[in-house]
Amino acid sequence: MGRGKTKRIVILGGGYVGLYTALGLQRKLRGAEASVTVIDPQPHMTYQPFLPEAAGGAIEPRHVVVPLRKTLKRCHVVTARVTNIEHAARRVTIEAPDGHHEQVEYDVLVVALGSVARLMPIPGLADQGIAFKTVGEAIFLRNHVMSRLDAANSTNDPDLRRKYLTFTFVGGGFAGIEALAELEDMARFATRYYDNIAPSDLRWVLVEAAGRILPEVRERLGVYTVLQLERRGIEVYLSTLARSFEGGHVVLSDGTEFDSDTIVWTAGVKANPVLATSDLPLDERGRLKAEPTLRVTGVEDVWTAGDNAAVPDLSRTGEDPNALCAPNAQHAVRQANLLAKNVIAVLRGHEPTPYFHKNVGSVASxxxxxxxxxxxxxxxxxxxxxxxxxxxxxxRVPTFNRKFRVVADWLLSGLLRREVISLGQINNPRAEFDRVSGS
Structure with missing residues (x-):
């Protein structure tokens, strides 16, 4: 395909950076100035800070995702997985849902592939662990926790009952702490509807390798959070590593051992591994090297931001010349808004603006x-x-539609109290067919 006057902007990823960049371009680009294509395996963007409340039943899961096609009406949305980036040839290779591969050419590339869960070589983790980054995982975890209450209420085996009612979370960042707190709240509320389960029968365990939790807030608030969790009966293991999860048997580095039928892994993320196969410059952690203007270092017409980017933090370079922006939603959204403006500025022959942001702080439920x-x-x-x-x-959640729906969910759950229903059938919708065909 030959290059015409209309520039082809391709955005890889439809998360925070991809969506907000596309929204900015959609609003500010002139008619035939450029076309915008957004490529992501999912047809929606997930607002991850609301996943714990979706798992806990305070928000309808559909309301924590933003449909890309409905929101990006002036962009071309492609549901596919990026498998390779060849900037020397100005093209990316994508894999469609049916398995076939295509190549997409571009003039300007925005890499917003984000991060994936960082799995450690711990025996049993891949088989027993549950991640917490997508709305599907949040729904699964909610149903799983409720189904464990149902199973524990029915069994006569005391050891199996203890295993069902033991819930283990590994990782003391925002995702792990908020998910643990919301689900513990939900499960404790749900016990009033079970004849054989009291709140004291539930065992919740948090394991964190570092000596503190919530590193994004001041240490005193981290200590306060630990005290609040322990006051609720939650066991907190700091400076402790998980050694094994085989068969649901948890072994910790301090010698503690117990059985748990629920193991949630939120212990860190890493840059999308697709970057490792590209011809773009990466740092030692596999992230794209970026300039303060969000351009990829030493490369023309490639921009990046968010979790997959090593962006200098100009607000801290005075105290640490190598300071980089933390991989969090606060930076991703603000970087994306600037990235859209910078792409348009360069298209129109102007200089891009460096990203400078002073951290306003953090909040956690x-x-x-x-x-x-x-x-x-x-x-x-x-x-x-x-x-x-x-x-x-x-x-911060994008679109008025989602803001309204989330607030409505909160009002309804406040008036009518939270729902504590297990919809376990959605995890195996063919179970009845399998049962009938096997009989």
């Missing part, structure tokens, strides 16, 4: 009416922090 916050040097706990968490994230 610890279940219904509980949270911690460290925003603009203001520390908050309990209900106030929980309200700040909800307010901040409903302001």
């Amino acid at each position: 610890l279940g219904l009416h509980k949270g911690v916050a460290d925003v603009y040097n203001i520390k908050a706990k309990g209900f106030v922090a929980w309200a700040m968490h909800r307010g901040y994230h409903v302001a």
